[in-house]
Amino acid sequence: MLRFEDWFWGTPADPTAGVHVLHEHYQMGVTEIEELLAFLTQRKTAEEQYASKLTELSQLKPRADGFGKDESLLAQIFGNAKQEMANLGTCHKQAADQISQLIHPLQRFLDDNRKLSIVRKDKIDSTWKSLSGQRSELEGLVQDYKTKCSAADVEQRKFEQSRSEHDLPSMDVMISMGPRSFTVEDFNTLLLKMQREIRTQDVKSLWGSSKNCFSGDDALQYLRVKLHLDEEGAISMLSQMINEGFIRNIGRGHRFSTSSHYQWKRLSIENEPLHRKTRREAERADFEYRKAVEATEETRLFLESACWEYMNSLQHVETRRMEIFKESLLGLNNAEKSIIAGTRNVCERNQVYLETLSPAKEIEIMIESQRTGNVRLPPAVYHNYYGNSYRDPVFGVSLEDYAASRGRKVPLLVKKCLRAIEDTRQGATERGEGPEVDLWLEPNSNIPALHALRTDLNNSKASLKYLRRLPTSLIIGALKLYLIELPTSVCSDEIYEPLKLLYLSKADDFGPMRIASLRSLLATMPPPHYCTLRLLSEHWHKLIAQLDPEDPKISDFAQNLGHYVLRPRVHTQITLHDKHPVRMMKDLLLNHDKIFSLDEPLELPDPPDDGRSFRSVHISDLEDSEEEDIDETASTRALYDASSRVTGVTSGSSSERSMRTGYSLTLVGDNLSDRRASLSDRGVSLASLTMGSFLANGLRRDSTESHRSGATIGGAIRSVGDHVNVPLGVDRRDSSDIAPSSVGRRSSSSFSEHPTATPATGLLTPVAGDSDDEDLDIQISADGIVTSRTSSASGSAVDLLTGTNSVSGGSDEMVSPLVELPALKIVEDGNESEDIDVFSGRVELA
Template sequence: MPSFADSFWSNDYAAGLGVLFGKLQQGVVENRQVLTVARMRAEAEEVYGQRLADIPTAVDKVQGGFYRDDGASVRKAYDGVRTEMEEAAKNHKKIAQNIRDLVVNPFSRWCDAHETRIQESQDELQTRIKAHDKQAEAVKKLRSNYFNKCRLVEDLEEENKLAFQDPEISPKPMQSIPEIKVEPHQEAEEEEEDEPYEIGDETYAPDQVKKIIAHMLNNIKMGETKVPILGTYQNTSAGSDIVEYLQRNMGTTSVSYAERIGQDLVTNGFLRLIGNVGNTFANSSRMFYQWRPKAFKMSGVPEKKTPVSRTFSLPVSTNSDGTDSPVVGTVSEYLANWNVLNTARPNETPAEKMRREAKEADDKYKAGVQTLDEMRCELEEAIFLHLKFLERCELDRLKAIKTVVLDFSGTISNVIPSLQSTVDNMMLYQETVQPLGDLRYLLENYRTGSFTPKVVVYENYYNKVDEQTFGVDLEARARADKKRVPVIVTTLLTYLDHHYPDLEGDEARRGVWLHEVPLTQTHKLRAKINNGKPPALEVFSEFDVPTVASLLKLYLLELPDSLVSSHVYEIIRTIYSTSAPDSKDGTRSEANRISILQQTLSQLRLTNIATLDACMNHFTRLIDLTSADEEYITKLATSLAPCVLRPRTETSLTLEEKHSYRLIRDLFAHKDAIFSELKRMSTLGSSGSISGNGNRPRAISTDESNRKAHMEERTRALLEKSGGGGGSSRSRATSPAPSPRGHRRDRSSGGAETRFPSLGPILPKRTSLEVPDEAGMGMGMGLSHPADGHFGGSLPSVVAEQVAKITESESTPEKRNSLGRSGARFVGGRRVAPPAAGTPPPAGGLENSSNASHGVTLVDAPMDY
């Protein structure tokens, strides 16, 4: 059964938590309903008992009758019925009291505490999400500012390159500068007064506007408004008062139309907003508008003029009418631009200023991204803790209701055995309550998504990724490391290989990948190595081995795209959901499925394939050497499934799909067959690039850094190839056979040119996706690099035969070694050297091998670009 901690996630965090808290609040209402049933039943029992007790009292008021015959049998029967009725009244009152004491009062207190716990968790998480979203918006603004500054610097540099190239086109020194003549202000006002005014949907002549304004000034409530720091404003009216006047006197049909008229009064210069930024008119009692001198002058109504009172003197702006008018922002702008000594960077040129501002914007943006990343980590940690706590709260609530039903039925069964049938039904209802089943139902029907963190990375304007490790595109990270597999992956796998022998027993070694590590602990280790540099092994020593394994899973989860790209998710879904036509049992045959998987995985980028191969080598070795059973393999594949393959958009349908899990199982079971075929397709693709048909789709490139330099290098290499060659002016014909100096790539006969061509020779020993031993070249990073960045492609028959011969002559891969220590070990106080590469592990597993070889050296070779 999934848990809360892995079921209520969403991209914005709030949507998934909103669904969960909606269900939890529904549980709070259900508690109140149960409490209401118990309380009303207690009241009913109390009333019923009281009515039963009233019967003997009413009968006793009747004179004569049974009280005259003491020894009659009828008298005894009557007394028995009367006594039973009194006992029944006492029993029902006792039931009412028991329900209050055992059910209503304790469950009421528990419900209040439960509601408080749910509300406090919701309030805390909402506060954290709002702070995170606010910081995310701030980072977007900082990024935009940083990019704008960089563009200005680039524009200035381009202008400097093109400046003063031709002195003939420069402006003449004695050229006269045209003058701009400004008409007098009074004439402009007279022309403006003759123009009609558009107010609302009507057009008014100046005389009509004069009467309207005069009527407004005489009928709208007007007073003084005090604004902190700026002073007291005269002749002000609230927005709600103006709207009320417009609806009463100008026949406006709605508030929105009245607001439009008020906005037109502001636009035409009769009103202005005070105490706030902008000039928007709104129907609000808290927004005040000052009648400007133009309104008084045009209407002929005298204006109240009093000196503006201020606590201190500051220069204020002057409006178009020549009167002093304090406006919002004057004080802050004055203080911001106030430079007493005027000595800050006196000799700074405009170019230096732009570069300095770009550097400052870069630093602020970088700091903002770091702060956002820390807030995101803290938010995810808090969500994990609260989700686990809320899951316990919900399970306790379901158990509490089960207990309440039991106690409720017990209060009745202990007092009135005659109600046994009712009690039996209540006990049956109590037995049908299944807390775990209800919790499973909630998760299966309302879960919103699994934990997939979305990292906001620092985007350098020049496409550098030297300062961040997590959340960066896998190929960009590998290119920055100059490796086929990112250094972070090889380092983590190497560290785990070296420290498996330190654990006690195979069960502990297998449990490394299934141990539930607190996200806070994983984030601590992440923060220490998230700097874009190769991680130091000393940092890992501060944490236990499961935390290091959890860090690798977190790194794969934080990738922008999954290790097996989401672009092929639909293909993999089809592979596992569509049955082959020739299959008798209705399922796709295994050989056919593996073949299609090979073709599908060949569409991935080389970095993704090499990283996937490195990880699968590690896990299959762990499974083989620790003799893992089927249950462990199932749990391991389930844990790794979201790290390897995720859909582009997670929906309620993809949450129930097991295609990622099935892909992991196939990679475990058929790793050698799948990746050996990928190696063969890689070799064919690199050899066939000379005469291939060019129909192979290109890998999607996400990085265009240094594109110009790579294109120049490619052009230079092609020129050397066509024009060089010992002084010969003719280019030598291309041979279809592979060159003894390695593979070189000419211009492909079809398809577009690659952005980053491989110009150097590829070492012949770096053509395998397998993980070699300590004497090998690397960790499966020696993939040949075809022109289009993919495996496969068409191949001439001569080349195909030669490649087939080379493939057949290759030696079989040697047997995996055990998980022993990689270096020498001390046995009996003596240093014992490790056995040579290729030596099979001794029988008995990890514990019985005293000087077993490490088996894998995760040494990544640099990429050939």
């Protein structure tokens, strides 16, 4: 491993050059740590602020006119998204806490190393400065040493030469110094030894720094040891040296003190021979030179040690700086990972929420919950007073009025549009319009062109040749517009409620029975409605036949076109949620041949083995939660939930049920009161007679159009004297439109008592009479044919299906094709009469 102390030494001219490089790099590293510290501090602040903002977002209250009143899935998803902001804010707050833990080590690193490095660098700089001065001084001392040695050698040779020539005696002068006497040479030698051997130092004082000072105590101890003087003699000798000017006190005072520091002032006695003086000066120069070398070397070694220590410590600091830098960034990365993990969890949860959101489905839900209806503003139709207009309108004219004025059962517009669609079917594919099924499902986009075509069709200007040149989508749009603007839907609104009851159950187990009933009900429609529906159904059936029966496009097709075919006469919030137009449309698409073919027989299922009626089996049992919501004291009725399933019970008396409508069909017969006992003794009762399965008082229009009241059986038969009153549910037309059948004319006044009554909804459970004389017998055959008869030659028989009657001298039988097999059930249980609650399949003793 490479180390700083091996590769960052300087040059001979500047041994601290490497230290300067390292110090600059270290200063840069310190600055980087400071930048990282500032960055992390700001990042922590940002995360805290972001966390606070996210938390505030999660606490925002929805606007009262926005999500505050929206209960859709969209509002729930938005609420979840806002709540997730709190979770995301928590993630960012945790990240801020993690970043905060990274700040303290960085700050501690800066505090520990910034000042220490500066101190060590300053120490090296001052040492190098001292060494530089010492090296310069050493050079002067070397030169001085050499000069004085040379001069001493010269004077020594001169002295020896003169002495040999003249043989001069030595002249030693004695001087007194304290208690001792010395020759000049001996005293000068003592001074030289004292200068060499007494330890000197630099002393700082108020007047500055004094170099080469020695303490009084060191000088005293030296004399006592070297000259064997006592303390008093040594002090006396040093005091005389002060007085003679050989040493001086660096402070104040001229008295010797052991606590004071002194410097050498005179280095010798000047009156000694020249050769001795020069020699002594040379020795003194040697001493100074040697001393300077030692001091310089000591400083050099100290500088080298300081540099080594600095480089070694700086390598540790730099390593630690790299480590803490890495740890800090790793900690920041981990904090960001925690944010990413939290954000990923939030995103995954939001993704789950969003995957449940289907814009198309939400639109459907919004339409289902908030729709106001599909009723268009009725078009203004021109009616000529004299009836001889050469240009009668087409749009907005009822099928019956059109047939009466034009003599056509199917409007020419419908035929021309369907023919044009079939003729241009191949061309539509070539023009890139897509399959015809998709065109029927698409909304009308080009409204101006559609309205222009409507005008042409309404004025009889659009020929088949002209229609063939138009886009198929435009022709389909015009046909759909025509159907929706009909004042009465293609499928007559008179059978809207019967069809509703026919499709109460969603099960397909009794599909053949449903198709049979549907065929019977559609057969009651006026010819223009029946023929137009058959033509449209045939076209759509051929179109759908190309698809798989399970293809979702079939359901979409029925959903989109159901209300074009069947609409109620009066639109209410209840009818908005009716599903039977769609279900009937789907039956038309898939079973057109069975419904409109009179030659094809229908296979009916076998009766159930458990004794229940087909209607009882066909409708599901009540759930516990549903039974709790039913008023046990109410009269017989049907309750419709969101899924259009029928729920209800049978309770209350016959009279109570009759009073709820105010209208009745009176069955008249001889000794009718006696028939009740006969039927009761036989244990016979009529059950499961529902409003949707039976038609009374002329819902069926025959050729004479003598029965147009539109009333349906909606209550329970009750006995009044010799009359059996069958309460009726009446439509909302004026009472003048209601014409009772010939059978009920004895009670015709009852039809005008409550002209605004709401049509009844519920079960009809007729009860038998009390007499044994004559029987009112209603029978059902295996093939689903209902027969009503009387056993008396003079009695009256009423067909509960059509409201017509027959009086004959013998047993007269009337057969009607309008009833489905599960509509009636004859219960014979000995002498007990039973009523069947067809909604839940329970049997209650009467």
